[in-house]
Amino acid sequence: MSLKQLDGHTILIGLMAYPIRHSMSPTMHNHAFEKLGLNFAYLAFEITNDKLPKAIEAIKTLDMRGSNVSMPNNQKVIPYLDKLDPATEMIGAVNTIVNDDGVLTGYTTDGTGMIKSLDDEGIDIRGKKMTLAGAGGAGTAIAIQCALDGVKEISIFNRDDEFFQQAKRNVELINEKTDCKATLHRLEDKEDFKNEINSAYIYADATSVGMKPLEDQSLVNDPSWLRKDLVVFDTVYAPRTTKLMEVAQKAGVKQVFDGLGMMLEQGAAAFKLWTGEDMPVDYIHNILFDDND
Structure with a gap:
């Protein structure tokens, strides 16, 4: 994410998991936002089960566009959401939250x-x-x-x-x-x-x-x-x-x-849910794979 793109209109998306500092999702999404000129920023937050209720409430409070969710929160998060995508309801686990005017819907793209x-x-x-x-x-x-x-x-x-x-x-x-x-x-x-x-x-x-x-x-x-x-x-x-x-x-x-290819493709699906745009997958693939071999 280029600093010149951060301003008073930047929309925040999160990643809530523990541990999570190793995650490449912020690199993936922020490069994709910059490539497409989208005014979003993606940040990782170390959230354990005990912090989860307040963290999910913060999505609404801060008017975030949504968040990814990973271990240990994939299943624990469900009671705090307003709706589940039909396939996600069957799966019973969430890795992506979309905030539509205060209504939080859970999806899974894994x-x-x-x-x-x-x-x-x-x-x-x-x-x-x-x-x-x-x-x-x-x-x-x-x-x-x-x-x-x-x-x-x-x-x-x-x-x-x-x-x-x-x-x-x-x-x-x-x-x-x-x-x-x-x-x-x-x-x-x-x-x-x-x-x-x-x-x-x-x-x-x-x-x-x-x-x-x-x-x-x-x-x-x-x-x-x-x-x-x-x-x-x-x-x-x-x-x-x-x-x-x-x-x-x-x-x-x-x-x-x-799991890097899986991470890329599940991320592309989440990106589409948040932005309505297709992630530039080949571009991000080169960044993630070439920089981390």
Whole structure:
């Protein structure tokens, strides 16, 4: 965002999550605003669950155009919003808030962003089997959007923690509302986890494992678990090479992806919701990828 564009008419958009200082979203959106000559500014705010109610109220109070929302707030934010997009209501998690004259509507663009990022790489997961770790905001969006878009089978793994019931809900909803077959598994069962990864076309990790402060960890540590023709997708993009990606590279996996492409495509969808304009995706792609390889 160029300083010469900041004035008394600049419209603020936020990003509310914790931790969030590593995020590349401010770089992405502010460069896009500048490129298109739009008088917006995008700032990151470290917001935990306890600060969330006042933070959401501030969107209305400050007449912000909206905000992105990420962990740990994707699901906790829903009671504070006025409306949900129909697909988002099914997913039960929000990553984008749009403020229309004081009416806050929640959307989720994570799932479509993930699928679009794979499409951009020539990878079509429709009609295939996915093994997915995680049932938080991103994991839920990915599971349900992939089921809606034609993935044939999804094995969902989660620890027996506060998100396990969400994982159970995701499986039930997919089986009830889509043609996809979903099954629920416990991450504690390592042999089951290994077998489900081995039988999948794509393994996707939608947990925070691999992200600071867990950057030296991975749910998969043994390269023998990963076939060379498996697609490995990690939603984490900072660090650019996660522990999972290192394990996959040691296994000789040819198609290994971090979450930067997904972040770009979900961001482009949110950008459109806020501004009505198409994000200059190729321009932003070059900034994010070339500057951070």
